[in-house]
Amino acid sequence: SSGINAEWPLRPGGNECNDEMLYRAFAKYPSVQKVRVVRDKRSNKTKGYGFVSFSDANDYIKAMREVNGKYIGNRPCKLRKSTWKDRQLSVVKKKNSEKKKLGLKI
Secondary structure (H helix, E strand, C coil): CEEEEEECCCCCCCCCCCHHHHHHHHCCCCCEEEEEEEECCCCCCEEEEEEEEECCHHHHHHHHHHHCCCEECCEECEEEECCHHHHHHHHHHHHHHHHHHHCCCC
């Protein structure tokens, strides 16, 4: 599965985007599997980005070409390939290394 990290600039009053709006922006691609607008856990306000995952790489490529720069809500969307898997692995390795230094079980 391929992922897109969909970002839009954070500005005051730009908190209207939700999962449904993000889904609608990518709904024409049949292989969309999951969409998620990232929110602050305490305030529930958007952090200004979200994730969209596809099961078909061709839909991913089309979406990168067709949706990049389009408006989602009242903000233009800037797309790039998600590095979530790479980031996850490096974060896990770093945390495990820190736990070892402290003598904690991994």
